[in-house]
Amino acid sequence: MRAELELEVRRFLLALRADRGASPHTLRAYKTDLAEFARFLRKDPGADLGNFRRCRLAVREYWVSLSRRKLRPASLNRKLASLRSFFKYLTFEGKIEANPFVYLPPPKKDRSLPRFLTEKEVEAFIGTISRSVHPLALRDRSLVEFLYASGLRIQEAVDLNVEDVDLWNGTARVFGKGGRERVVPVGEPCLKALELYLEGRPRAERLGSAGSGRAVFLNFRGKRITAAGARKALERWVRGAALDKRVTPHVFRHTFATHLLNRGCDLRTVQEMLGHKSLISTQIYTHTSVEQLKRVYDAAHPRA
Structure with a gap:
């Protein structure tokens, strides 16, 4: 079962890259989720992709084990989505007779509001x-x-190359999910900070054994920083800023969208800048702070 599953996972990932243009980040996420499922199956020597009844039972047991871990709905949904896509592929290829996920209840929707920083916290x-x-x-x-x-x-940020950033016009060319390209505006404080950093980068590159001249953001070895490295770098500054919040790179994405909407930007423009394919993905940011709601109420209601 293990060798058979690993072979099908490799074929599935190749199909994702060839047919759907999946990004390296997406492929890594699928690979991680499917590897976790494979480790779970090792505990069941009778599990067999060719035996639909046993396969369906194994999938249900894995679903129960994930539910018991009290994962955030978004994390649970992502893991289940990876498996759902994998078994859909196996069904389409004729490797199994039906998708066992058809018999599982749909995952709960993540109704938690995205974390964001106030302007003072930024x-x-x-x-x-x-x-x-x-x-x-x-x-x-x-x-x-x-x-x-x-x-x-x-x-998207760590994948940026120097030639993707137009310091003169204040824009950046970004390649998002599915290889979709978009151009985003970049503000003056960011441009100044970036210019200062790029001026000092030759010294940073000499610290490394092999420079990475095209990448915008480098690690201390002079190579392109990874997403994990960027997350770790941000953790370094949370204590000094005296923030009683968990700050991750994605929090700044939430903050960006929230502050734009709070200052009157329309949802369609925010959708375009975030690179969301569907407006539904952007609507989670229509939450506003209590202070903003009170300001709108006081300004608009005749008896406020």
């Missing part, structure tokens, strides 16, 4: 980095400024 976070003499402070500040100014996903 200023405090960036200020902490700006005052630091840490050798990577210029890089980290420009990265944070970029995430907040453009709303990029972290993988």
Whole structure:
């Protein structure tokens, strides 16, 4: 079963890349989720892709084990979506007689609001980095400024090349999910931080054994920073900013969208800048702070 499953997973990932143009980030997520499922199946020596009844039972047991882990709905849904797509592929290829996920209840929707920072918290976070003499402070500040100014996903940010950023016109060319290209505006504070960082980059590159001249954001070895490396870099500054919140790169994406909407930007424009294929994905950001709701109420209601 193990060898058979691993072979089908490899074929599935190849099909995702060839037929759907899946990004490296998406492929890694699928691979991780399917590897976790494979480890679970090792506990059941009788599990067999060719035996639909046993296969359906194994899928249900795995679903129950995930539910018991009390994962966030978004995390649980992603894992189940990976498996659902994999078994749909197996069904289409004739490897199994039916998709066992048809018999499982649909996953719960994630109704939690996205975490975001207030404008004062953003200023405090960036200020902490700006005052630091840490050798990577210029890089980290420009990265944070970029995430907040453009709303990029972290993988989109670390994939940026120097030629993708137009410092003169204040724009950046981004390749998002599914290889979709978009151009996003970049504000003046971000451009200034980026210019300072790029001016000091030749020194940073000499620290590394092999420079990565095209990448915008480099690690301390002078190579393109990874998404995991960027997340770790941001964790360094949370304590100094005295924020009682978990700050991740995606929090700045949420913050970007929230602040735009709070200041009157329309939902369609936010959708385009975030690179969402569907407006439904953007509507989660229509939540607003209590303060914003009160301001609108006080301004609009005749008896406020």
